[in-house]
Ligand SMILES: O=C(O)CCC(=O)C(=O)O
């Protein structure tokens with residue numbers, strides 16, 4: 001623990017004010033995903049590493065995922081150009097309706113000042129959604145489309161491994177996952193300055209889906225494991241992708257895995273782009289605790305819910321919960 005953060009934490013406790021979350025540089029797992037396509041012994045080790053990372057940290061980074069550097073660079077570049085153009089044109093589609101196929105806004109939330117602009121749109125199946133995507137910059141559809149297809153492929157591989165590691169078998173839910181929702185969020189954060197020093201980029205939250213795969217142009221993402229009170233910065237390892245557990249994977253695993261609280265802070269050295277790809281079942285498909293993971297010692301912990309339920313939940317509850325999944329808990333005696 002860095003000394004400064006530690007002493008701040010102690011000082012705030014002594015004065016009886018709520019403790020400040022500490023900033024903790026605890027190493028996060030980095031997993032070689034290439035092993036999933038190798039012999040069965042290497043595959044088994046990779047599956048074990050993925051489930052362990054999900055269980056213990058709620059997240060990990062992957063390398064050797066098979067996505068080319070030029071594909072990742074192309075997505076970041078076209079995202080950056082999109083934000084540049086939108087800022088120049090002072091564009092704002094401020095609809096807060098997440099059902100809209102596309103929205104772009106610069107907003108604040110939770111009464112917390114945030115300096116993020118973002119673009120969100122659906123991506124799977126690509127042919128159904130790409131026609132709603134921005135036409136400018138002219139490279140956007142091609143570059144982001146290529147990236148989205150790769151994300152969908154990687155998410156399928158990671159879900160197979162996770163489900164296998166949970167003892168549910170790699171083909172569990174396969175068809176529903178293939179036809180499921182893929183939601184792409186591009187985030188653009190300014191460099192922090194004296195003026196924005198106490199501004200957060202994006203407030204603490206968890207994502208609703210099974211898995212989120214995130215690419216960041218520079219550091220800024222911080223994660224908080226469920227039984228920690230410390231923020232851990234996620235290093236931007238060149239070529240790596242960050243992966244974390246969402247609310248619906250917590251439900252499916254009947255609480256064996258916990259969705260990850262994360263936030264984005266402003267980077268003091270540069271402006272920052274992140275691209276999050278969130279993967280779940282289709283919009284009206286309910287996710288339930290897997291029957292195979294329920295028994296007399298492990299009673300069912302959550303109600304079933306769909307992505308649509310999450311969308312309905314958001315407007316009235318945005319200040320009450322950091323995690324949608326908390327609203328799904330069945331109180332067991
Ligand atoms: O910008 C980041 O690093 C986090 C983005 C994020 O959490 C999201 O889009 O849900």
Ligand SMILES: [Fe+2]
Nearest residue numbers: 205206207262
């Ligand atoms: Fe998120």
